[in-house]
Amino acid sequence: MSSKLISLDEPVILSKIAEGNEFLYTQLVEKHWQKVLQHALSYVKSYPIAEELTQDVFIQIWDKREKLADVNSFDNYLFIVSRNLIISHIRKKLIETDSLKGEKLQELFFKPDDQYEFKELVEIINEGAALLQEPRRSVFLLSRMEGRDTDYISNELGIASRTVRWHLLQSLNFLRNHLHQQYNVDLLLLILSCLLFF
Structure with a gap:
């Protein structure tokens, strides 16, 4: 060096x-x-x-x-x-x-004790995502659940990249508030940091 x-x-x-x-x-x-x-x-x-x-x-x-x-x-x-x-x-x-089921993803990143909370969180997030209006719901699911980038989502949904980013920001804010109001966020912060904020 x-x-x-x-x-x-x-x-x-x-x-x-x-x-x-x-x-x-x-x-x-x-x-x-x-x-x-x-x-x-x-x-x-x-x-x-x-x-x-x-x-x-x-x-x-x-x-x-x-x-x-x-x-x-x-x-x-x-x-x-x-x-x-x-x-x-x-x-x-x-x-x-499709060699692994989607629910096994958490096994790669969480201790066994945290896996139950992860499964529960995925259900909670899906519940919250169902409350989003289109195209915000699709933007969120494509970005955070399928790992698609902004350009892919823009082409797939036929909306501008900056609009994709705006919808994503709004959906994340909505879900944070939803989780805060409905559930104990403190127990899920570690998992949230992996799933919602990358």
Whole structure:
């Protein structure tokens, strides 16, 4: 690892990368590559797939590098980006191969004690989603339950990308309020963070 990277504070490094400093970004990738690879490998159990996911993580971070200027902890940011891509990959595999039932997804991410709450939460969210008006319901289901991106949803429903984002924001706000009013949110915060906010 270069002494230049080590000698700079993380906020300075992230700000410079946000401005397009490829040299510092390359060093940051080298520093964190193995950690992300091992994280991905622990879920997908395939080295080539884990390596591809790791590449995708760092490509996405570079593509959205302007966000780095506002990141307080790169480790936390890196964890969120990698977690989201890993979950998205597994969801796509479930859809493509149907080799696992959808309800088994939680087994990959939660302790056994949390799995009952996860199943219960999915039922609660489906109940809340049923209260949404169209096209908001479809936007939510495609985005959060099927893992589709904004461009896919925009093409599928024939609405503008910014409208997709607006409907998604409104649906998430509605469901947060619904959960707050109807259920004990404190017991479900960990699960919510995985299902609703990526």
